[in-house]
Amino acid sequence: MGEYTCSTEQIAHAIRTYDGVRRKKEIGAMVRDLHIDSQAVIASFGEDAAVIKNGSDALLLAADGIWSKLMDADPYWAGYCAVLVNIHDIAAMGGRPLAMVDVFSLSDDRIKNLVIQGMHEASRQFGVPIVGGHLHPDAPYSVIDIAILGIAPIDSLIYSNTASAGDKVLIAIDLNGRVHPSCFLNWDSATLRTAEEVRGQIGVMQEIGTRKLVTAGKDISNPGIIGSLGMLLEVSGKGADIYLDKIPHPDLEKHKITFEHWLRMYPGMGFVLTAREECVDTITGLFDKHGMTACTIGTVNDSGELRIIHNDSSAIVFDFSKNGGVMHLGTYP
Structure with a gap:
């Protein structure tokens, strides 16, 4: 199985139309109908x-x-x-x-x-x-x-809505896992780890927050790697250029999946982060100590578009000013 059997436009379309992404679009309407009036609530929807x-x-x-x-x-x-x-x-x-x-x-x-x-x-x-x-x-x-x-x-919180233009986009995933036997869109690493190991992986995010190493962050959930990044960019009112060949993945041939399939999977342990360039090595080192692969896959910008790039080809996955993004929050001007 080749890593890039689909064009960037085909991959973008597959992400946009994936159920894990499409099911999020109802969130925006609910947010507009629910009104929060409490000084104690610092952040809510979108986080x-x-x-x-x-x-x-x-x-x-x-x-x-x-x-x-x-x-x-x-x-x-x-x-x-x-x-x-x-x-x-x-x-x-x-x-x-x-x-x-x-x-x-x-x-x-x-x-x-x-x-x-x-x-x-x-x-x-x-x-x-x-x-x-x-x-x-x-x-x-x-x-x-x-x-x-x-x-x-x-003062140690990591928000989703605080990414800035120029930040590096990082992905951190535990690649030491398997396609779950009961659900081909779940990447299971957690059940193969000890209690000490998974607690250590969760603890990395606490240390990152305490040391203020990232500007924004989000767990990779049902929308997959690109869809979850889209949610972060949507609430931050930003865009990003993402290079597909930089996205970490397991041995696709061994696990009998395509790269496009991998992009839609829910990982057993995975986060998408934005950070200043000078913090990247420290962040990747912390994850590495706990068996997770972390690396830079792109850069945040002010375009309001999430664009994927491979070689000389590119495609827009989400244009937050036109198609409403993932959650249709309407936060981008």
Whole structure:
């Protein structure tokens, strides 16, 4: 399998039309309908977690639900991922996850037991307890949603909306994994790591925040590498030029996937970051110590366009002033 079997325009189209990207477009309408009026709320929509002032600290509050397709494919993995994605949201902001609560609707005891096993394993591995929640034991469907609470010093937070023109765009991913057997769009590295290893990887983001090494950051979620970067640029009101040959990836031949497929995958541990050039070596060194590959893949600019480039070919994935970006927040002028 060749790394670039598609043109840049074909890759851009595949990212724009991918369900993991398209499902985010409803967020903008919800944001416009919900009005926040609280001096304690420092940040909310567009960030991985809401930021609530609590003295010199910030409480970080986030929630995530699991795609029904994943629940149907593998209830155990759905339970594991329900915990994993929430921990990623807190880590992406430089926070320390404290505890979680869940809302569980179920129609089948077999599914219930498998989901709980997955949740328990992830909770144990990352050391973040599930302390309560709500159960619908007689629902006509099975769904798991989790909310998480985290904490960080206010002056150590990593936001999504603070990228600046001239910043370098970095990707940090644990490439030591596998395509998950139950979901071909999930890259699983976390279950292959020890508790000490995954906690160390999460801890890198806390150190980066404390040392103020990045200008912005976000976890790589369902929209994949480019889609998640698009969300960061959208709320920052910026654009970027991204070089496809700089994006780290596993052995595509070995794992029987294409490069375009890799760009859409949800990684077991992955973040997209922006940083000043003088901080790049320090950041990549920190991730390297914890088994993650981090490197520069492009540069932030004021264009309002996310452009992918390979050799002499380029294509615009998102034009935030025209097509609304990923979340359709309408933040770009």
